[in-house]
């Protein structure tokens with residue numbers, strides 16, 4: 001009987017742990033690069049990823065290997081996300097056009113370029 005209680009308590013703890021882990025995972029917005037690649041199709045109209053050639057916008061090949069964005073800010077998730085949200089100078093603003101998940105996935109994909 002005692003043993004049974006222990007196991008039950010253990011599994012409750014385990015589920016709580018799992019739920020907390022899942023919630024934390026969503027919070028940090030770990031994206032999926034494969035889904036990001038699909039979502040990026042709408043960006044690929046204007047951005048090359050295989051060559052350094054400028055289309056409508058600058059090539060994003062090796063983006064996260066660069067030190068700075070064209071606007072002079074350091075390349076990091078926050079600044080790239082800000083560019084995606086705000087657009088400008090010919091780029092549409094995606095703040096309301098993409099879900100937080102889409103954006104996290106696109107960021108994950110951009111990291112692979």
Ligand code: HEC
Pocket residue numbers: 040042043044045046047056057058059060068069070071080083084088089090091092094106
């Ligand atoms: C209609 C064309 C167009 C589309 C569509 C577009 N962009 Fe852009 N993008 C641009 C232009 C033009 C710039 C340069 C803006 C500037 O110089 O301020 C740019 C700049 C950027 C930059 C900064 C690059 C750098 O080197 O500083 C990033 C990152 C970026 N876009 C990502 C995206 C993503 C992700 C999407 C899709 C969700 C997207 N863009 C869709 C035209 C576009």
